[in-house]
Amino acid sequence: MRPFIFDRAGDMASALQMGRATGRGERDAPVQYLAGGTTLIDLMKLDVLTPQRVVDISPLRATRDEITVGPQGLVLGAFASMAAVARHVGVVENYPAIAESLEQAASAQLRNMATLGGNVLQRTRCEYFRDTSWGACNKRDPGSGCTALKAVNRNHAVLGVSDACISQYPGDFGIALIALGADVTATSEKGERTFPFAKLHKAVDNTPHLETTLLPGEIITRFTIPAAAWTKRSAYVKVRDRASYEFAIASAAVAVELDGPNVRTCRIGLGGMAYTPWRAENAEQFLVGKPLTETTADAAAKLALQGAITHGDNDFKPELARRTLVRALLQVKAMDL
């Protein structure tokens, strides 16, 4: 780890003033915010992130950690801990996909420490990104190439990828957020703005080193998940190499509103599969007006994986995702509400 200046911001105004040079997720951004620190410190120790200054924004936890379930939906302060949201009764009962995505992530210790804002901004676990002895990594060093294309790539993405980068978005909570149509609110010195969570992460394009659409210095302050008829019949199904303390190889967040045996509304997010949190709108539309059966769920899941691009070791992923999504859809159908 390199020497750096450590500052603590006592309130939002001083945080924004100190954080002007945070950039948009670039490796060489001179300033990084620290919330729970569970991923930032790792990446600094690995020399992947090399800030000259770290601004500790964890004092904001005291005032920006609200968890409110009401007519306006579910409002989550970005500084709430993963653990607090996962065990909140109102979230568990009304937004099970959100609670389950957080409960199945990381470990109990990490969930206590980590914040929601830090969670959605975590970096890929691509081993060639995290180990600087690998020379070629466009996300770490723009223009250097992509080692993963021709190396072991079992855990890499198959949707939304390009030859510039095939890394996988590793988070679980973001998959539930995209499925449930969440908004994110961010604050900068210019004020507050709210936009769809689906627009937070940038597509790969030719610039994998630019990860988000946040403005330099902007701080995520809130997530809002709309109140809707389908949030109660929702679930997060995660498949991983071991049953805890492990990232997803495949996951599905689904929410369904039924009209008798037929689907009135359906929302699907896929994890462990794509470059960004991924919503499968074609599969959602296919199911609307149809009975939810193993046959229709399977047809929808095949649509969701259309266009998947594999690179050898990850050839198994589209089939695993298909099975995971079918399981999730049949699981929410069977919920006794």
Ligand SMILES: Cc1cc2nc3c(=O)[nH]c(=O)nc-3n(C[C@H](O)[C@H](O)[C@H](O)COP(=O)(O)OP(=O)(O)OC[C@H]3O[C@@H](n4cnc5c(N)ncnc54)[C@H](O)[C@@H]3O)c2cc1C
């Ligand atoms: C061993 C291990 C296993 C894990 N397993 C999983 C898993 O299975 N599923 C999963 O989803 N995650 C997993 N994680 C990731 C973990 O959930 C994240 O490390 C954690 O959520 C990050 O939150 P934090 O508050 O600690 O972020 P920090 O480390 O403090 O910050 C992360 C990044 O976000 C920026 N940032 C933080 N908060 C804000 C904000 N409000 N506004 C703007 N920028 C901000 C920081 O500058 C930094 O760049 C795992 C992590 C580890 C170490």
Ligand code: SF4
């Ligand atoms: S997949 Fe992306 S993060 Fe991994 S080596 Fe290639 S460019 Fe880097």
